[in-house]
Each structure stands twice: as structure tokens, then as C-alpha cells.
Amino acid sequence: MGLMDIFKKKSSGSVAKDRLKLLLVSDRADCSPDVMEAIKNDIIQVISKYMEIDAEGLDIQITQTESETTNGTVPALYANIPIKDLKHTC
Amino acid sequence: MSEVIVITSGKGGVGKTTTTANVGTGLAQLDKKVVLIDTDIGLRNLDVVMGLENRIVYNLVDVVEGNCRIKQALIKDKKYPNLFLLPSAQTRDKSSVNPEQMRKLIEDLRLDFDYILLDCPAGIEQGFQNAIAGADRALIVTTPEVSAIRDADRIIGLLEANEIHKIDLIVNRLRMDMVKRGDMMSVKDVCEILSIDLIGAVPDDEQIVISTNQGEPLVGTDGSLAGKAYVNICHRLLGEEVPYLDLEVKESFFSKLASVFKK
Incomplete structure (x- = not known):
């Protein structure tokens, strides 16, 4: 261990723990790429009714988020949907 | 009342066979009548770890196929007369045995033994299905x-799907020095991630390699931390409360001094 360690952001042990947590969420959810693709397409369809979105730039993934009720994290479906143009109907 | 325990991991090379040998021997030291079954057909190893490789005449497949009686295939341990091994077949493959046959075999063995330990092969295919078929609980x-x-x-998910709900965790090959500097997940981290009950933490120990070289399980050996950890696991299997070992690495005076200056 040297002085440089102080400047390291994260220990490899906690990196491993964080990677595992994410990995197990997607493993347990058993979301195959096919299922994720289907969810993605459905989301595009629904949102497109109301606004013009960038389907290419859409990113969805299963991740973890801080739970509001209990201490700890819960799995969450994260979607980042870039909007190209808001339609006037909304 | 006998108990059937499957020792499994999914991944290979994490210490299933060593654990089976040591826990089995440890239970025998506590005067239980124990049989170890190597279910890894085609890649048998438990016989070597137990140092019984020269005594094999019949094997698991012979018993299942009715080529011999169970008693003929059981090999008595070198040290403990209440410890037996049922070796696997080396020249056959996993499909030589099916889960139904395993269940039948285990029911027969229940009559004679307190503990039946099943050493599971790596993977989740037929070998795994055979190994868990008759099990009451899993390590x-x-x-x-x-x-x-x-x-x-x-594996935990698959066990639960197969109605095995008593599942305990052994965290093997812990390097406390690495945990301390944050370069290895701690036992607490692993338990938190897998959320099952812990039954033992075994430190990485050179003595394990040495004892495997010699074909003698090290459980109960004086001065070996890993050996002590296995003894504790055996007591916990019997339902006793045993405090967890202090796996802390003893620091030398100079490293303590150095760490003072680092702060």
C-alpha cells in the first residue's frame, strides 16, 4: 500500500461488489436481449403517439436504484429517451 | 434420522470436493456414520482427495446398474471406520445415471448412515440434476x-426451483489481508449479495494444498485455521451455535508501525 492509494477512487473489492449487484439483477430478471428489444419497441410506439423521439438514441436497461421506502437498493427499469420534437397536441 | 447434503457451487474449482472431504471427515470425527458420494461421473476426484484411489473396485454406476451390491462398492476410510466413500465411475458419462436412480440409492443408504454427502460436479446439467435429486439440504x-x-x-435459484430450501453458504479461500485493504469482497459482502445463511468462512490456507497432496483431509489438524473452520462448519451442521473464527491476519510490530506512519 502506498501513498497513491489515497487518490484511488474505489477499491477493487467494492468495484466487484457493485458489478455483481448489477449483474445479478439482470440475471435474476432473466431479461434476454430479445425481451429487452421488445420492451424498447413498445416504449417507442407508445411515446411516439405524443412526441417525436430519437429511436436510435433510446437506451433502456435494468439497473438498481435507491429504494424510497426501505433501506437499500431495488431493481429498476431505466430508460433514456431523447425527444426530438414535442408535438403540439400535448 | 439421516440427513442428505449436497455440496455444490456452479462454478468449478472453488473447493466443492475439498469441502466434501473435510466436512465428511469432520462429521466422522464427531462419531457420525458418514458416506461421501462422488457424483461427478467421468471426472472423479473425491477418491484422490480422500487418499482412497487405490482401493476402488466398484463404483456408483456399478451400484446403480446392479453389477454389485452397495456394500461392495463402499470404501472404508483409512482412519475412521465410520466414514465411507462411494466413488464415481471414471470411464462413463453423466447420462449413465438418472435422478430417479440416485433417489433410490439414497433411500437405501439412509438406513445405514447419519449423513450422506453428495459431491456435485460443476455446471447445471445432468450431473447437477443427479446430485441434487435426493438431497434434503445444500451447502x-x-x-x-x-x-x-x-x-x-x-445455483441457489435452481435449488429453490427443485424444492430444496435449506441452503447454507460457505465462503471459501478468503484472503483476510486482501479483504482488509479492500481488494477482496468480505464475507459480509458475499452474504449480503446472495442473501442466504452463512455456515462457514474458510481462509485460503497452504495447508489445504499440502493435505490434498498427501490425500488426507486436514479437518481438525492443530494449527491450521482452515482445518478449524471445517470443524466449526461440522458443529453448525449438527445444529450447534459456534462463534465465527477470527480470521484476522496477525500483524507484525513493524507493519503496525508502518501503518501508524501512513495515517
């Missing part, structure tokens, strides 16, 4: 690594 062996823990999680 999951894992190391504090991402790949091993991921596989352990998958």
Missing part, C-alpha cells in the same frame, strides 16, 4: 469472486 461453496458468486446465485 453452496463460493469464493469471493464475481464469477463464482454469480454462478452461486444461479
Whole structure:
């Protein structure tokens, strides 16, 4: 261990723990790429009714988020949907 | 009342066979009548770890196929007359035995033994299905690594799907020096991720390699921390409360001094 360690952001042990947590969420959810693709397409369809979105730039993934009720994290479906143009109907 | 325990991990090379040998021998030291079954057909290893490789005449497949009686295939341990091994077949493959045959075999063995330990092969295919078929409870062996823990999680799911709900965790090959500097996940981290009950933490110990070289399980050996950890696991299997070992690495005066200056 040297002085440089102080400047390291994260220990490899906690990196491993964080990677595992994410990995197990997607493993347990058993979301195959096919299922994720289907969810993605459905989301595009629904949102497109109301606004013009960038389907290419859409990113969805299963991740973890801080739970509001209990201490700890819960799995969450994260979607980042870039909007190209808001339609006037909304 | 006998108990059937499967020792499994998903990933290979994390210490299933070593654990089976040591826990089995440890239970025999506590005067239980124990049989170890190597279910890894085609890649048998438990006989070597137990140092009984020269005594094999019949094997698991012979028993299942009716080529011999169970008693003929059981090999008595060198040291403990109440410890037996049922070796696997080396020249056959996993499909030589099916889960139904395993269940039948285990029911027969229940009459004669207190503990039946099943050493499970790596993977989740037929060999795994055979090994868990007759089990009452499971011991999951894992190391504090991402790949091993991921596989352990998958195995836990499969065990639950197969109605095995008594599942305990053994965290193997702990390097406390690495945990201390944050370069290895701690036992607490692993338990938190897998959320099953812990039954033992076994430190990485050179003595394990030495004892495997010699074909003698090290459980109960004086001065070996890993050996002590296995003894504790055996007591916990019997339902006793045993405090967890202090796996802290003893620091020398100079390293303590150095760490003072680092702060």
C-alpha cells in the first residue's frame, strides 16, 4: 500500500461488489436481449403517439436504484429517451 | 434420522470436493456414520482427495446398474471406520445415471448412515440434476469472486426451483489481508449479495494444498485455521451455535508501525 492509494477512487473489492449487484439483477430478471428489444419497441410506439423521439438514441436497461421506502437498493427499469420534437397536441 | 447434503457451487474449482472431504471427515470425527458420494461421473476426484484411489473396485454406476451390491462398492476410510466413500465411475458419462436412480440409492443408504454427502460436479446439467435429486439440504461453496458468486446465485435459484430450501453458504479461500485493504469482497459482502445463511468462512490456507497432496483431509489438524473452520462448519451442521473464527491476519510490530506512519 502506498501513498497513491489515497487518490484511488474505489477499491477493487467494492468495484466487484457493485458489478455483481448489477449483474445479478439482470440475471435474476432473466431479461434476454430479445425481451429487452421488445420492451424498447413498445416504449417507442407508445411515446411516439405524443412526441417525436430519437429511436436510435433510446437506451433502456435494468439497473438498481435507491429504494424510497426501505433501506437499500431495488431493481429498476431505466430508460433514456431523447425527444426530438414535442408535438403540439400535448 | 439421516440427513442428505449436497455440496455444490456452479462454478468449478472453488473447493466443492475439498469441502466434501473435510466436512465428511469432520462429521466422522464427531462419531457420525458418514458416506461421501462422488457424483461427478467421468471426472472423479473425491477418491484422490480422500487418499482412497487405490482401493476402488466398484463404483456408483456399478451400484446403480446392479453389477454389485452397495456394500461392495463402499470404501472404508483409512482412519475412521465410520466414514465411507462411494466413488464415481471414471470411464462413463453423466447420462449413465438418472435422478430417479440416485433417489433410490439414497433411500437405501439412509438406513445405514447419519449423513450422506453428495459431491456435485460443476455446471447445471445432468450431473447437477443427479446430485441434487435426493438431497434434503445444500451447502453452496463460493469464493469471493464475481464469477463464482454469480454462478452461486444461479445455483441457489435452481435449488429453490427443485424444492430444496435449506441452503447454507460457505465462503471459501478468503484472503483476510486482501479483504482488509479492500481488494477482496468480505464475507459480509458475499452474504449480503446472495442473501442466504452463512455456515462457514474458510481462509485460503497452504495447508489445504499440502493435505490434498498427501490425500488426507486436514479437518481438525492443530494449527491450521482452515482445518478449524471445517470443524466449526461440522458443529453448525449438527445444529450447534459456534462463534465465527477470527480470521484476522496477525500483524507484525513493524507493519503496525508502518501503518501508524501512513495515517
